[in-house]
Structure formats: structure tokens, C-alpha cells
Amino acid sequence: MQSHVCKQSVHPRPAIRQGSALLLTTLAATVLSLGSIAILRSSQRKIAQVDAIRHSMQSRCAAAGLFQRSIAILRTDINRTGTVTDPAIGDPNIRAELLSVAKDSTRVVVYLYDGATVPTIDITLDHADLNPQNGNGKNNGKGTGKGKGKGKGKGQNKGKAKGKP
Numbered sequence: 602m603q604s605h606v607c608k609q610s611v612h613p614r615p616a617i618r619q620g621s622a623l624l625l626t627t628l629a630a631t632v633l634s635l636g637s638i639a640i641l642r643s644s645q646r647k648i649a650q651v652d653a654i655r656h657s658m659q660s661r662c663a664a665a666g667l668f669q670r671s672i673a674i675l676r677t678d679i680n681r682t683g684t685v686t687d688p689a690i691g692d693p694n695i696r697a698e699l700l701s702v703a704k705d706s707t708r709v710v711v712y713l714y715d716g717a718t719v720p721t722i723d724i725t726l727d728h729a730d731l732n733p734q735n736g737n738g739k740n741n742g743k744g745t746g747k748g749k750g751k752g753k754g755k756g757q758n759k760g761k762a763k764g765k766p
Contacts, residue, residue: 663690664711664721671697671709675731682707697722705729 671685685697694715700708702725711722 660695660713661721663692663695664713666690667695667697668709668711668722668724671699671711672726672731675699675707675709675726675728679707679728679731 667685667687667690670687674681674685680701682699682701685699686693686695695713696711698708698710698712700710702708705728706725707728708725709722710720713721
């Protein structure tokens with residue numbers, strides 16, 4: 602029986618082809634790595650953008666809450682001036698300044714951070730609008746009924762008020 606033995610080629614491979622598989626594998630790994638890094642940075646950028654929007658919304662909600670707290674304080678003490686803060690907000694730099702503008706009005710200015718020069722909220726309130734007993738329809742409607750009457754409360758409705766009796 603005849604056996605077939607494979608003979609190795611006596612011709613060596615050309616020098617140019619030696620290591621080409623290793624080079625192609627290295628290039629493929631580099632391209633995949635760069636693609637992965639680009640995707641990772643893109644997702645990190647999107648996460649940072651969402652965090653910035655969330656922080657901005659939280660700050661604006663805190664400013665609106667502090668403004669409402671300032672209105673509640675002014676309803677109990679109409680002549681109150683000074684700084685209003687709320688420890689529940691968690692940031693001591695968010696503050697409202699109550700400034701007496703005239704005898705019958707107070708300016709409420711809300712700042713989000715220490716050293717801020719531009720306020721987030723800057724509104725001048727008329728003292729008549731702060732009094733829930735005035736019946737002007739802007740509050741709870743428990744007034745005398747002599748106001749403009751656009752409230753939905755249970756005012757006495759004796760005057761021109763059009764609220765519910």
C-alpha cells in the first residue's frame with residue numbers, strides 16, 4: 602500500500618505577508634475601541650445634559666416655592682422686609698428678598714445662588730392683593746363681595762361680585 606505523505610513546500614512565504622493577520626487584527630481592535638469611546642462619550646454628554654436640565658428645573662421649582670412662601674409670610678405680616686429662606690430646599694443660597702417699595706407695595710426678589718445679580722423672580726406685589734379679605738376675586742373669595750368678583754370662593758356677593766353666593 603502506498604502512503605501519501607504531505608510534503609511541505611520548499612518555498613518560504615514572502616516576507617511581506619508575514620504578520621499581516623496580526624496587523625489586521627490590531628487595526629480592527631483599534632477601530633472598535635475608537636467607536637466604543639465615541640459612543641461612551643456621546644452617552645456621557647447626554648447624561649450631563651439631562652442632569653443640567655433636571656438641576657435647572659429643580660432650582661426654578663425651589664424659587665417658585667420660596668416666592669409662594671414669601672407671599673404667605675407677607676399675608677401674615679404685611680410690613681415684613683428682609684431675607685426669606687427655607688431649610689427644606691437644601692440650599693442656603695436660594696433666598697428671597699422682601700423690599701418695601703412704597704407704603705402699599707412690596708417687591709419680592711428671588712435669587713438662586715450667592716452673589717447673583719440677576720434675580721430668577723422679581724415681582725412687586727400690591728398689599729391690597731395680599732389681603733384675603735378684600736373680595737377682589739384674586740384670592741379665596743371669602744371677602745365682602747365688593748371687589749371685582751372673579752373668585753370662586755363663598756363670598757357674601759352683596760356688591761358687583763359675580764362669584765358663587
